[in-house]
Amino acid sequence: MIWLLGGILLIAGSGIPGLLLRRDGNAGERLACVLLLGGILLCGVPLAAAFTGAPAAFSRPWTVPAGRFAVGLDSLSTAFIAPLLLVVAAGAIYGLGYWPQRTHPGSGRKLRLFYGLVSGAMLLLLTARNGLLFLAAWETMALSGYFLITCEDRLAEVRRAGYIYLIATHCGTLALFGMFALLGQAGGTALFPPAGALPAVGSALIFLLGLFGFGMKAGLMPLHIWLPGAHAAAPSHVSAVLSGVMIKTGIYGLVRLTSFFAEIPAWWGWTILLLGALSGILGVLLALAQHDIKRLLAYHSVENIGIIALGLGLALLGRSYAQPALVLLGLSGCLLHVINHGLFKALLFLSAGSVIEAVGSREIDHFGGLLKRQRWTGLFFLGAAVAICGLPPFNGFVSEWLIYLAAFTPLQRSDPALFPALLAAPVLALIGGLALACFVKVFGISFLGAARSAGAAEAREAPPAMLWPMGALLLACAWIGLLPTSLRPLLERAAGDWLGAAALPPLAAELAPLGAISLAAWLLLALLLLVGWGLGRRSRGLPREVGSWGCGYRVATPRMQYTASSFADTLVRLFRFGLWSSYRGGRVDGLLPEATEFAVRTPDPVLDRTLGPTFALLGRLFQRLSCLIQNGTAAIYLLYIALTLLVLLTLLPR
Amino acid sequence: MISRIVLQLAVLLLFAPLPLGVITKTKALFAGRVGPPLLQPYHDLARLWRKGFVFSRTTTWVFLAGPVVGLVVPLLAALLLPFGGLPAPLSFSGDLILFVYLFGLARFFTAAAALDTGSSFEGMGAAREVSFACLAEPTLLFSLLVLARGADRLALGDLLGPQLADRWSGGNGASLGLILVSLFVVLLVENSRIPFDDPNTHLELTMIHEVMVLDHSGPALGMVLYGAALKLMVQGALLVRLALPLQTGSQVLDLLLFLAGLLGLAVLIGVIESSMARLRLPRVPQVLVGTLLLSVFALVLVLR
Numbered sequence: 006m007i008w009l010l011g012g013i014l015l016i017a018g019s020g021i022p023g024l025l026l027r028r029d030g031n032a033g034e035r036l037a038c039v040l041l042l043g044g045i046l047l048c049g050v051p052l053a054a055a056f057t058g059a060p061a062a063f064s065r066p067w068t069v070p071a072g073r074f075a076v077g078l079d080s081l082s083t084a085f086i087a088p089l090l091l092v093v094a095a096g097a098i099y100g101l102g103y104w105p106q107r108t109h110p111g112s113g114r115k116l117r118l119f120y121g122l123v124s125g126a127m128l129l130l131l132t133a134r135n136g137l138l139f140l141a142a143w144e145t146m147a148l149s150g151y152f153l154i155t156c157e158d159r160l161a162e163v164r165r166a167g168y169i170y171l172i173a174t175h176c177g178t179l180a181l182f183g184m185f186a187l188l189g190q191a192g193g194t195a196l197f198p199p200a201g202a203l204p205a206v207g208s209a210l211i212f213l214l215g216l217f218g219f220g221m222k223a224g225l226m227p228l229h230i231w232l233p234g235a236h237a238a239a240p241s242h243v244s245a246v247l248s249g250v251m252i253k254t255g256i257y258g259l260v261r262l263t264s265f266f267a268e269i270p271a272w273w274g275w276t277i278l279l280l281g282a283l284s285g286i287l288g289v290l291l292a293l294a295q296h297d298i299k300r301l302l303a304y305h306s307v308e309n310i311g312i313i314a315l316g317l318g319l320a321l322l323g324r325s326y327a328q329p330a331l332v333l334l335g336l337s338g339c340l341l342h343v344i345n346h347g348l349f350k351a352l353l354f355l356s357a358g359s360v361i362e363a364v365g366s367r368e369i370d371h372f373g374g375l376l377k378r379q380r381w382t383g384l385f386f387l388g389a390a391v392a393i394c395g396l397p398p399f400n401g402f403v404s405e406w407l408i409y410l411a412a413f414t415p416l417q418r419s420d421p422a423l424f425p426a427l428l429a430a431p432v433l434a435l436i437g438g439l440a441l442a443c444f445v446k447v448f449g450i451s452f453l454g455a456a457r458s459a460g461a462a463e464a465r466e467a468p469p470a471m472l473w474p475m476g477a478l479l480l481a482c483a484w485i486g487l488l489p490t491s492l493r494p495l496l497e498r499a500a501g502d503w504l505g506a507a508a509l510p511p512l513a514a515e516l517a518p519l520g521a522i523s524l525a526a527w528l529l530l531a532l533l534l535l536v537g538w539g540l541g542r543r544s545r546g547l548p549r550e551v552g553s554w555g556c557g558y559r560v561a562t563p564r565m566q567y568t569a570s571s572f573a574d575t576l577v578r579l580f581r582f583g584l585w586s587s588y589r590g591g592r593v594d595g596l597l598p599e600a601t602e603f604a605v606r607t608p609d610p611v612l613d614r615t616l617g618p619t620f621a622l623l624g625r626l627f628q629r630l631s632c633l634i635q636n637g638t639a640a641i642y643l644l645y646i647a648l649t650l651l652v653l654l655t656l657l658p659r
Numbered sequence: 660m661i662s663r664i665v666l667q668l669a670v671l672l673l674f675a676p677l678p679l680g681v682i683t684k685t686k687a688l689f690a691g692r693v694g695p696p697l698l699q700p701y702h703d704l705a706r707l708w709r710k711g712f713v714f715s716r717t718t719t720w721v722f723l724a725g726p727v728v729g730l731v732v733p734l735l736a737a738l739l740l741p742f743g744g745l746p747a748p749l750s751f752s753g754d755l756i757l758f759v760y761l762f763g764l765a766r767f768f769t770a771a772a773a774l775d776t777g778s779s780f781e782g783m784g785a786a787r788e789v790s791f792a793c794l795a796e797p798t799l800l801f802s803l804l805v806l807a808r809g810a811d812r813l814a815l816g817d818l819l820g821p822q823l824a825d826r827w828s829g830g831n832g833a834s835l836g837l838i839l840v841s842l843f844v845v846l847l848v849e850n851s852r853i854p855f856d857d858p859n860t861h862l863e864l865t866m867i868h869e870v871m872v873l874d875h876s877g878p879a880l881g882m883v884l885y886g887a888a889l890k891l892m893v894q895g896a897l898l899v900r901l902a903l904p905l906q907t908g909s910q911v912l913d914l915l916l917f918l919a920g921l922l923g924l925a926v927l928i929g930v931i932e933s934s935m936a937r938l939r940l941p942r943v944p945q946v947l948v949g950t951l952l953l954s955v956f957a958l959v960l961v962l963r
Contacts, residue, residue, distance in 0.1 A: 374777070376719045387721075387771075396764040397757065409756045416808050424962055427804055431797035434759070438793035441767055445789050449774030449782075455717050521751035525735065529761070532731040536882075540723055543878060544712050553715040553776040554873050556863050567774070567782025575790040579944055 006063035009078060009132065012047030015040055016093075017125025020118030029110035034101060037117040041097045041124070045090050048128065052090070055083040058498055062134070071195030075134035080498035081264070082131050084340045085257050088347030089131070091481060092249045093124045095474035096242035099355050102470035103362060104240050112156045116240065123149035123246065130254055136185035136195040143181065143254070147174040147222075150251060153243045154235045166234035169612070173231035177221030181258075184214035188265070200264045201505030208266060212273055215262045223255025225314060226284035229307045230612040233291075236303035237367070241358025244299060248306045249351035253343050256313055260339070263321060264503045271325040271422075278318030282432045285311030287610075289439040290580050293446070293573045294607035297367045298357050301447060302350070305393065308436060309346045312408065313339050315429050319411040324504070326423055330516060331414045336503055337496035337517075338407030344492070345392070345400040345485060352389040352478040356382050359471055360451060363464035369450050369569040373457035378464040383452045385475040390444040392482045395437050398526035400485035403519070409433060410517055439576065446572045455563040487526050489519045570605050577607070585610055663748040664738060670745070671737045674918060675888040676700035678895065678925035685929025700888065707881030715874055717777040725772025725872075726879045729886035732765040733893045739815050740896050743917025744910035747816030755803050755815050759796065762849070762890070766792055773871035780863045784870035787940070791855070791867070794947035795845045801954035802838040802845075805831075806901075808961045819897070823904035835901070837957035842898050844950045848943075850891045853932040855943055865940070895924050 019040035023033030051061055055078045062077035078086075097120065106113030123146055130142035151174070155167035185195070188211055192198045217228070224232040232252070236244045259277070263269060288307030295301040316339030323331030359382040360375060361367055376383035392399035412429035456462035466472075485492060555561045570577075577586055584607055591603030608614060680697040687694025714722070738749040739758050747754075770785035806818045808831075827835055848855045851868030863870050872883045899920035907913055938946060 374717065376721065391764070391767065394763065394767060396760055396767060402757075402760055406753055406756050406760075410753050410813065413804070413807055413813055416804065417811070421962075427958070427962075430804060431800040434796040434800040435793065437760070437763065438789075438796040441763055442786075442789035442793055445767055445770045445774070445785065449771050449785065453717075453719065453721060453771065453775040454777030517753065518751040521749070521754070522757070525749065525754075525757055529731065529735055529764075532734060533727060536731050537724065537727045540727055540879065540882065541720075544714075544723065547712050547714060549714040549716045549718060551713060551715060553717055553778040553781075555778060556780060561778070563777065565779055566777050567779045567786065571779075572782060572786045575786055575944075576793060579790070 006051060006061045006076065006078065008047050008050045009052075009061075009128075010063070010076070012044040012049075013125045013128045013132075015044030015047060016128065017122050019044060019121035020114070021121075023114050023117050028114055029107055031106060033114060034106050034117060037121065038097050038101055041121055042094055044125075045094050048086070048090060051078055052083060052086060055080065056087075056495060058494065060502075064134075069137060071137050071189065072135050073196065074138065075196055076129070076132040076138070077134045078132055079502045080495055081260065081340075081502040082257075084344060084495060084499045085131050085253060086128065088253075088344045089124070089127060089250045091478070092246060092347055092351040095351065095355065095478055096120070096246050099242045099245075099358075099471050099474045100240075102468040103242055103358055115152060116156050116243070119149040119152045120243065120246070123153060123251070127250060127254060131257060134197045136189055136197065139197075140178075140181060140185060144178060146251065146254065147178060150174070150235075150247060153247070154239045156240055156243065157238070160238075162234075163238040166231075166238035170231040170235045173221055173228075177218040177228075180214045180218035180221075184211055184218060184262075187211045187214070192265075197261070198265050199505065200502060201267045203265045203267065205266045205268050205270055209270070212262070215258065216276070219255040219258035219262070220280070221255070222258070223252050223310050223314075224284070224307050225255075225280045225310060226287055226307065227611055229284070229288070229310075230609065230616060232307060233295075233300045233303040233609060234612075236306065236354075237297060237299040241299070241354050241361065244302075244358075245351035245354035248303065248354060249347040252306060252310060253347060256310070256317070256339075256343055259317060260336075260503065263317075264505070267505075269321050269324045271322065274318050274321030274323075274325055275425075276318075277314050277321060278426065278429065281311045281314030281316075281318050282429070283311070284308065284314060285432065285436040286439070287583055289436055289443060290576070290584055291607065291609070293439060293443045294577050294584055294586055294605075296369055296569050298361070298369050298372075298447065298451070299354070299367055301369070301443070302353050302357060305353075305440070305443070306346075306350060308440065309342065309350065309393070312405065312433065312436065313342045313346070315433065316340075316342060316404075316408045316411065319408065319414075319426060319429060320500075320503075322423060322426055323411075323414075326420055328414065328420075328423070331411055331423075332504065333497075333500050334407055334411035334414060334517060336500045338404050338411055340496055340499055341407060341485075341489075341492065342401075342404035345404050345482070348478055348481050348485070349389040349392040349399070349401060352385060352475055352482065353393065355471070355475050355478070356386040356389065359467040359475070360386075360464075362467065364458065364460040366458070366460060369447060371458040372451035372461050373563060373566065374453065374455045375461060375464055376452040378456075378461070379452075379466045381472050382467055382475070385472075385479050386452065387448055388479045388482060390448050392486070394441045394444050396441075397522075398483070398486045398529050400482045400489075402526075403486060403489045403522060405433060405437065406522065407517060442573070442576060446569055450567075450569045450572065454566050457563050457566065487523060487530070489523055493519055574605075577605075583610070585614055660748060663745070667737060667742060667745055667748050668734060670742055670914070670918075671734070671889060671892060674921070675892040676704060676885070678891060678921055679888050681922050681925035682929040682932065685926050686933050689930070689933035700884075704881050704885055707884070708878050710877040712879060713876045715776050718775050718874070721768075722772050722775040722874075723879060725769045725775075726875065726882035726886065728768035729765050730882045730889070732761045733886060733889035736761045737889070737893045737896070740893065741816050741819055741900060742896060742914065743900075743920075744906075744913025746820075747814070750814045750816030752812045752814055755807070755813060755818070758815060759799055759803075762894075763792075763796075765886075765890070769871060772875075776874045778874070780870050781873060783864070784867050787867045788871060791848055791943055791947060794944055794951065795848050798841050798947070798951045798954045799845055801951070801958050802842050805834050805838045805954070805957045805961050815897075819900040819904070821904070821906050823901070824906065827904060831961055834957040834960040837953055837960070839898070839901055841950050841954040841957070842901065844946070846891075846894050846898055847928070847931075848947065849894060850887065852928055854935045854938045855946075857937050860937075865937075892921060895921050899924055 026033035067074040126146035133139040292304035320335030395405040415423035773781040773785040856867040
């Protein structure tokens with residue numbers, strides 16, 4: 006445990022020496038990277054032990070009023086920490102090439118300082134076993150996150166995103182303060198109670214406050230308002246950490262919180278299941294309607310949080326209705342998807358960063374034909390896209406498959422009250438189909454076809470410091486997809502940690518035959534390589550010198566290619582009731598029409614369409630009110646004073 | 660197990676182009692023509708395999724990945740299904756999800772290969788393909804839920820196994836009938852058949868699947884066509900097994916019955932293609948949503 010605390014300190018402080026070094030030299034950034042990697046290695050020692058099933062704990066009296074300084078590392082924490090270490094390490098190395106201090110002297114040192122701090126704070130948060138310690142780590146993480154998001158604070162858009170993030174995260178923290186206060190009251194101490202120790206009676210408020218606070222961080226649907234802007238504004242490797250790891254702390258909070266209670270009221274599970282379905286479907290639809298690659302990826306985080314919540318909701322229902330198979334499948338699907346999403350979403354953000362760096366734009370319609378210019382980046386993006394769509398043989402399939410199995414469970418064990426949970430399966434299928442449409446769009450429009458802008462035509466491949474971390478992440482994705490059995494013990498133990506004493510059936514052959522999935526994935530890979538090798542051999546070295554078939558039209562230009570918005574148009578119009586896209590122009594009249602313009606935009610339905618106008622209205626209302634009260638006439642102010650005196654005189658005891 | 664895999668794949672690879680010939684023949688008979696011989700698809704594939712390639716200058720390796728994935732996926736998916744008397748060589752709990760997602764993988768790469776040409780016609784086809792599939796997938800899942808009701812193991816091999824005949828005659832006949840209709844519609848959409856798509860149309864603007872493979876040539880085009888034939892047979896196998904769950908006891912007889920069922924399905928598709936016009940594209944989603952509701956009814960019926 007000492008190793009872990011040392012590692013956390015080293016990681017959190019990794020940016021500090023750089024503050025004393027030159028702002029435009031590369032010594033500081035290299036030192037920060039080495040310190041961070043060293044810290045990660047230190048943390049890896051206890052993590053490897055926890056992986057093999059040896060939980061660790063550390064507890065010391067401290068001068069802070071409540072309880073003791075307590076940290077612990079069980080399988081549940083390990084499932085969240087393992088992807089964190091990998092993504093943070095990949096992001097740190099990637100940052101050397103992506104955000105060198107030479108070219109970013111204004112923000113380079115700040116970036117390293119808060120990057121280390123946010124990573125250390127997340128590690129502390131995931132191991133904390135004391136409510137106050139958890140809150141301190143939570144707030145450090147949230148504030149460091151703010152400074153990372155506003156790295157380029159000279160841009161108005163970035164400042165706005167940071168501001169919204171700050172408001173959102175503090176609303177969430179407020180709820181968490183309330184939650185931990187109530188929790189402390191129920192348990193009698195600020196220390197986390199052991200799993201299954203608290204009665205569920207009277208804990209509805211604790212759950213609702215936790216759901217709000219943690220859901221805000223995780224980005225569950227109506228609470229996701231800060232997420233798209235913040236992920237788009239931050240530098241790409243920071244977005245990778247925010248989206249891959251930081252939003253998962255919200256899920257960790259929910260999982261940990263629900264583990265405290267002995268029995269779970271059924272409505273908890275139904276609520277989370279419903280929110281998960283909402284986030285999943287609306288998240289992917291909003292992603293489909295975006296043209297900015299980073300906003301699009303951010304909305305996919307909302308979608309994947311939805312999938313994770315579906316798993317968690319099913320597991321909670323399993324506890325309410327005493328169905329161990331449902332608990333095990335749902336929770337392992339949820340945790341595995343946490344790990345998987347951390348890996349492939351980080352990879353997507355990193356490769357998107359490489360593209361943005363090369364082209365100089367975030368608009369998908371400015372890319373095109375990049376696979377020829379950025380061979381490796383394109384390959385990594387493709388791998389991650391296949392993984393996030395949940396397609397075999399990558400890791401996304403395994404976790405979605407576990408959640409599907411959980412969703413099918415109510416069929417076999419007849420409890421009619423559970424039947425609505427079956428709907429999770431078609432919902433997941435709809436999400437999967439839409440995600441596939443979206444990633445075909447992103448990959449096809451960005452990397453295939455002909456270059457759509459001068460920047461894309463002259464794009465250069467990223468330096469090795471950026472490529473190697475991406476390759477490592479893709480390998481990790483493939484590893485879980487091809488050898489899912491290697492994670493089975495961890496998932497089983499994590500489910501055991503969540504349930505406390507109650508015994509669970511093993512995640513073995515008859516319940517979830519991960520071995521068979523592994524076999525099928527290998528078979529698929531082998532067949533693909535074999536047939537691909539055969540076709541590749543026949544077509545090797547053949548000339549590519551004719552144009553694509555254009556129905557007889559010979560002078561097609563790159564501008565005539567299908568665009569991102571036209572690709573998504575069928576689906577966006579089909580689901581317009583949830584998206585509220587705004588269309589402008591595009592009408593063509595007469596036999597010889599004039600040149601015309603067309604634009605389609607999909608602002609966030611919650612932030613831009615609901616909260617924004619509401620608060621603007623309230624603002625105007627209060628302004629009017631304040632004008633009325635503070636109208637500048639001296640007589641009126643005298644009247645206020647007189648009235649106040651009268652009220653005080655009547656109120657005061659004689 | 661190896662011998663069962665080889666046998667299953669051999670039946671699939673040898674038989675798959677035949678239903679296409681039957682469909683063409685049926686349509687020719689309806690139009691009062693003689694039509695090409697039944698074995699014409701085999702000759703077409705052989706001819707394409709001997710030809711050379713023509714590549715557009717915008718294409719990359721992804722362009723060839725489309726046909727490769729499109730060919731491999733039905734091969735693997737076929738291993739999860741029983742072919743008449745032949746039990747499924749690969750059968751495990753949850754393989755029905757793998758079945759659905761494998762075809763998702765094929766769709767991903769077919770659409771990506773279409774976008775690789777940089778032609779807006781092919782972009783159009785890719786967009787339509789992925790959009791309509793979004794509506795077909797929930798229907799498929801509802802149908803699988805109906806099939807899986809009461810089963811001990813979520814394996815396609817078991818769900819389509821011998822107990823299916825009892826379910827038809829038991830209380831579940833109505834819901835099985837409903838999902839039979841739903842799955843048939845999904846089959847028509849997925850295999851780009853009339854009324855959703857016309858494989859023989861000559862106007863690029865109105866095509867879905869055919870326009871995606873416009874630029875393929877030679878062996879790659881052959882692989883696309885072969886892949887389409889395999890996909891029709893594999894997805895048809897699910898349907899035929901559901902409609903004809905008879906088990907005579909003799910493996911050979913069962914297999915023959917199953918293959919005859921596939922040919923019957925081909926005739927049915929041919930009759931529909933001859934007697935129906937194509938739907939207008941904006942109507943396709945409406946029909947798909949209608950089918951989705953049908954499968955929801957089936958689920959409600961089976962849960963009652």
